[in-house]
Amino acid sequence: MTFIAFAALHQHPRWHWLAVVVRTLMAADFLLAVADRFGVLGPPGAPGVFLGDFARFVDYTRSVISFLPGGLAPPLAVLATIAEVILAIAQLLGFRLRLAAYGATLLLSVYATSMMISLPVAEQFHYRVFLLAAGMLSLATFDRARSPSMPCWPSAGIVRRLS
16 A cells, blocks of 8 residues: 555655655565565464475475476575565665665566466465565656655654654
8 A cells, every 4th residue: 555655646745755664665575575585484384474494485486487497496596585685775775776676676577477477366466566566666766765865764854844
């Protein structure tokens, strides 16, 4: 829902703080996915845990890229994990936001397209992959989000203006 509101309001100057919310939520989404595949959220089968370990993530990657040779799954799983960590850190720190948002859009679009080819159609909609990609694309086009004068986190001045 945040992404829909963001897409509708992102050009209005009073709503530039929403870019900070969107990119923070996206970074959290990426970091939680990485934490899950390393077992930080719990072991496989625990409540709220999708994968629980990296071996399961490699198997999941293999199922998502079933149209490619299976031997590509381990390096692609590692590359996806590295990309998610880098994109999350860039979003949190406000570093190269436009590039990070386009990178996240590309990563999520490739993931969603691969899911469409390899998995049941409803799968990518359960994970909101297209919605997340659209939110990142919207963030990439948001002028204030990529402005060097915009702080990483809302400053007291922004908070004062909103109240």
